[in-house]
Amino acid sequence: MNSQHYVPQPGWPIHLSLVLALLSGLLPVKESIAEFMPNLVLLVIVYWALYRPESVGLGWAWLIGLVQDLIMANLIGHHALVYVTVVFLIKYALVKNKNYAFFDYMSWLIAFVILDLLFAIVLNWSVQQISPQWSLVYSVLGSILIWPWLYALLSIVEALAAQIQN
Amino acid sequence: MRIKPIVGQFIFLLVLSVGLMFLDQFFHGRNWLKNTFSSISKPVYRLVDFPSQTSDWLIDWFNDRRELTQSLEQLELENAILKVKLQRLQAEIRSQNKLQSFMRSTQNIADEILAADILNVNLERHAQRIILNKGQSDNVYLGQPVVDDFGIVGQITDLSVAHSIVTLITDASQSTPVMVKRNGLRALVNGTGHLEKLDVKYQGAEADIKVGDHLLSSGIGYRFPPGYPVAVVDDIQSDNNESFLQITARPLAQLNHGKQLLLIWPKTLQRTPNPHVDSVLESISMTDGANP
Incomplete structure (x- = not known):
């Protein structure tokens, strides 16, 4: 928002959104929708890191x-390993120049979701000898669909939090 | 060139994560981290389960008396029918006791059983794992078989003091030893990741197996007690290029509905108590002065 004079912003939107994302992962959903359910925790972490x-x-x-x-x-x-890698990549390589467009962020997000998925597939395959399932690809689609809405929601919450503080 | 602190931090956390994964893989189930954490995950599970529990409670509250008496009557009727069926089944088993497995399954009736509620909490996209409200404090153990009214559901794969996690037989990591009810043919049933589908593995083209065959647990591997229904054969495909038949089966247990499951403590592998033998053994151990 206003980058000219930096004021520390409240941390509660970050904590609240993460707790809700963690809980949402535990909520039972219909099996037809379940295939499209993204890993909301990853998306929320990517949002705040960006x-x-x-x-x-x-x-x-x-x-x-x-x-x-x-x-x-x-x-x-x-997941600890995946999130550390994602936040490292964002902080070390990406967020040096803040003039990126929404769609740049979107393409990075897709890359991160695929990274998360690949890691899960490799782990399942090497630890439990489970062969990868095509249905996993649907969750990438789900992430892409939900990202703009999540982006809008979190930026509104962030703006509100900043307003309450001032 | 000096390494930036963020790179050092990243490598440290990376190594730590990989270390934890190794620890968890090789000390699975008795991981100290998991045990200390179960006290945190318990209220989380309760919180997620709370809405469905309250709605159940409200439905019970507003259910009127007439409906309750009606359902009671229906249940009594069902119970009577089931009792008759059980008697017939027992008679049938007795008449077929030339098959050793069936002899063993008659003892299954003595298995110890505990009902556990399913928490309405979803651990992953495909719901191949279910959380139960019984744990170590109820003597639940890792690898314990879990069944419902219709057949085998899965086994306990994770455990804490107050709850436990069942991995369903349809999970891709599970394989269950079974036999065909009709002829005792042994087979292995693998999970596919879909609640409605199981793969029957390693049956050659000449195997005597048909669509509609019922598959019972065979007791091989000592994980599941013998004689419990597992699945019914749905489809058989033979491919000339493959040496094995491609057989799919449908699990008999109702894996995606129901509120309760049954935990069983199989007795089949233990000696059935016999008062005469026991008294003799007791007298021997007393004269020997040794502990039984």
């Missing part, structure tokens, strides 16, 4: 991944 890189650290992303792995009873360290 638009508020100063309040997002690697350790923070790692911890969220760990919490998700424990709650979802996954292999511990799986």
Whole structure:
């Protein structure tokens, strides 16, 4: 928003959105929709890392991944590794120049979702000998569909939070 | 050139994650991190389960008395029918006891059973894992078989004090040893990741298996007790290039509905208690002064 005089922005939108994203992963959904369900935690982390890189650290992303792995009873360290990699790539390589367009962010997001998926496939295959399923591709589609809405929602919440603070 | 601190941090966390994955893979189920964390995940599961639980409670509250008596009558009727069916089944099993597996399955009736509620919490996209509200404090153990009224559902793959996680037989990581009810032919049933579909593996072209055959757990591998229904054969395809038949089956357990599942403690592999033998054994152990 206003980058000329920087004021620290409230952290509660970040925490709240992450808690909700974590919980939403546990909500039961219809099987027909379930295939399209994106990993909302990844999307929320990508959003905050892109638009508020100063309040997002690697350790923070790692911890969220760990919490998700424990709650979802996954292999511990799986999501922690993915989120650390994603936040590292964003902070180290991408967010040096802030003049990117929405569609640049969108294409990075697709790359990150595919990275998340590839990692899950490799892990499933090497640890449990599960061959990859085509239905996993649907969740990439789901992520692409939901991203603009998530973007709009989170930027509104962020703007509101900033307004409340001032 | 000096390494930037963020790169060092990244490499450190990367190594830490990989280390944790190795630890979890090789010390699965007794991971200290998981145990300390179960106290955090418990309220999370409760929170997610809360809306569906309250709606159930409200429905119960507003259900009027007449409906309840009606459903009671219906259940009593069903119970009577089931009792008769059970008697017939027992008679049938007795008449077929030339098959050793059926002899063993008659003892299944003595398996210890505990009903557990399903938490309305979804762990992944395809819901191949279910959370139950019973855990270590109810003597649930890793690998414990879980069934419903119609057949085998899966086994316990994760455990904490107050809840446990069932991985369904349809999960792609699961394979269940079965036998064909009609002729005792042994087979292996693999999960496919779809709730309605199982693969029957390694049956040669000459195998005596037909569409509609019922598959029962065979008890091989000592995970699932023998004689529980698992699936019914749906489709058989033979491909000239493949040496095995491509057989798909439909699980009999109602994997995507129901509120309750049954945990079983199989007794089939233990000796059935016999008062005469027990008293003799007791007297021997007393004279020996040794612990039984």
